[in-house]
Amino acid sequence: MSGKESLKQRAYHAIKEKIISCEYAPGVMLNEETLRDELHVSRTPIRDALSRLEQEGLISILSKKGIVVSGLTINDINFIFEVRLLYEPYAILKYGPKIGDEVIHKFFETFSLPVNTHGEAEYYSLDDAFHVAIVEAIQNPYLLKTYDWIHNQNLRFRVMTGQFVDSRLEKTNEEHLRILIACLKHDWALAAKEMEAHLLASKNATFDLALNKNSEMQRGR
Incomplete structure (x- = not known):
């Protein structure tokens, strides 16, 4: 990797991380000159990074x-x-057998532990890694590229909504285990059905968190 390419990558990843972590919050205006000063790079890497982030x-x-x-x-x-x-x-x-039994066993052991075994941030990272591991079994690069775009936005939502509530954390763990048990049996149809149920429950919880957050913001005005 050339020095110029390295600077482009560094600028891209640095700005992207600040957006996903909501250090650069939704709706905030960014200044190209300020970004150059913060990251200590020239105009070209910043503009290249911004172009990629706009595409995403x-x-x-x-x-x-x-x-x-x-x-x-x-x-x-x-x-x-x-x-x-x-x-x-x-x-x-479609791609369940490509996930690998060792990966399934690793996550099964992890989610078999009590939820409070892990710190909050660690659990969110494990949850994210679990879903990514499943999607990465897909052999279609076009599907993977699209999912990566969605994945970044999903991470932002987690930060904005304050992650999970405690009761949802327990349920999430149980849902993960049901998916993994079906995977261990190589019953991919059941595992897919359990994943669908898990995502629907997560969707409902995310809506509730987002709506509560909006209500709190309205009351605080």
């Missing part, structure tokens, strides 16, 4: 207005889960 739907570059971090709405939640419900059960049903 994380920012919008508005003529004569500037760069704005893309917003996230209730409709976006619906669209994101619509894609996840198409992809993740399909990944299990």
Whole structure:
């Protein structure tokens, strides 16, 4: 990798991480000169990074207005889960054997432990890794590229909604185990069905969290 390519990658990953973590919150205007100063890189890597991030739907570059971090709405939640419900059960049903028994066993052991074994941040990382491991079994690069776009937006929602409530955390763990038990039996149809049920429950919980968050913001005005 050349030095110029390395700077482009560094700028891209740094800005992307700040957007996904909501350090750059939805709706915030970004300044190209400020980004250059923060990341200590020249204009070219910054512009290359911004172009890629716009393609991924994380920012919008508005003529004569500037760069704005893309917003996230209730409709976006619906669209994101619509894609996840198409992809993740399909990944299990079509590519389940590609996941690998060692991966399934590893997650089964992890989610068999009490939820409070892990810190909150660690559990969210494990949950994310579980879903990514399933989707990465897909052998179609076009599907994987689209899912990556959705995945980034989903991570932003988690930060914005304050992650899970405790009761949902327990249920999430139980749902993961039902998926994994079906996978261990190589009953891919059942595993896909359990994944669909899990995603629908997650969708409902995410809607509730987002709506509660909006209500709190309205009361705080």
